[in-house]
Amino acid sequence: MKKNIILLIIVVILAVVPLFINSEKEFGGADGEAENVIMEINENYEPWTESFWEPPSGEVESLIFALQASAGTAVIAFGFGYALGKRKRDK
DSSP states (O other), X not given: OHHXXXXXXXXXXXXXXXXXXXXXXXXXXXXHHHHHHHHHHOTTOOOSOOOSOOOSSHHHHHHHXXXXXXXXXXXXXHHHHHHHHHHHHHX
16 A cells, blocks of 8 residues: 555656646647658648548637546546456455
8 A cells, every 4th residue: 555655656746747847838749749840851741631620629629638538547447447346256
C-alpha cells in the first residue's frame, strides 16, 4: 500500500512540475506540430484527406475528446474489475 502511494505521488509530480516549468508556453497538439514540420520539409504539400466533420467550436471538440477519454477509461476499469472479480471468485 505504501509503495502505491509513493508511486501515485511520483506520477502527480511528473504531471504537475512541467506545467510550472513551462507556465508561459502554450501547449499544442501533435497534429499542429506535425503540420509545421511537413510544411518546412515540403512547402507545396497538400493534404490528401479532410475531416468529414469539423466541430463548431473548441469547446465541442474538447467535450468530444473528454467523452472519448471517459469511455476508454470505463472500458479499462471494467476490464480490471472483471479480472479482479474473476480472481476472487476462483480463490
